Amino acid sequence: MTVLNVNGQQHEVDADPRTPLLYVLRDDLKLNAAKFGCGLGQCGACTVLVDHTPVFSCLTPLAAVEGRYVRTVEGLGTIDKPGPVQRAFIEEQSAQCGYCIPGMMMRAQSLLEKNAAPSDAQIREAMAPNLCRCGTQMRILRAVHRAARLMTVEIERPMREAER
Template sequence: MTAPVTLQVNGRTATVAAEPDTPLLYVLRNDLALNGAKFGCGLGQCGACTVLVDGQPVRSCITELASVAGRSVTTLEGLGTLDNLHRLQRAFIAEQAAQCGYCIPGMIMEAKALLDRRAEPTEPEIRDALSDHLCRCGTHNRIVAAVQRAVREG
């Protein structure tokens, strides 16, 4: 049964009418026009759909809408603006960490959660945090360099 669900998305209140088991990813993309999170595998295994829920990274393709009711969701669009990019966004651009860019929103959101937990992670900690994210283009080294740059530029 479709019922209104209210959540906080990027600091704003959003109410959507959807089935409670609708994947959060679908609501973000289809109802709220937030297209940063990508549909990759649909099984929560690739990381392209990663967003933060109450500051914790979650795979939005397997997160039911009902489970985030009343909670805070942050997507890539909520990190910065075109005029004031988040330090991770600036670092990913500076390091040219994206080729196709499909995995990058999920990587940035996972990196954001890491930096929120640990201000100066080591390279192995960065690699470990991002190890479950798939990048078919093979820009893993540039992605790690981008996170390291964001740490340095704090």
């Protein structure tokens, strides 16, 4: 039995420790945002965050994440209240087919947690491991900039209210 912390919830999973995290997320935990794209860590459709670092969940064995914090797109917000990255990707209409978008959002989330105001070059570098075959890279770039602004507003708002 493996204990996982996924999106802030503890889960006990009865799976071979060599099982790819992607399969556990999708099959056992029914978290279907991360997608199986290539199975080789070359497309990024399966990207999730492990302790705030983007990883290809198709290559990451279950044993490697026990005791660590795993976050998927489902952990960024809800349908009723999407998180800043999710809202930005929606507002910029970043998805065409949408297959790559969960991985793109997780990579963007990781970048923005480390760099609140990245340049175009920094965004491109951070997003490079993930592929978008539909050609929406410019919308994705705009979405990351928008998410940075949204996250800044969400941080500043409580600080201003506390000053009152």
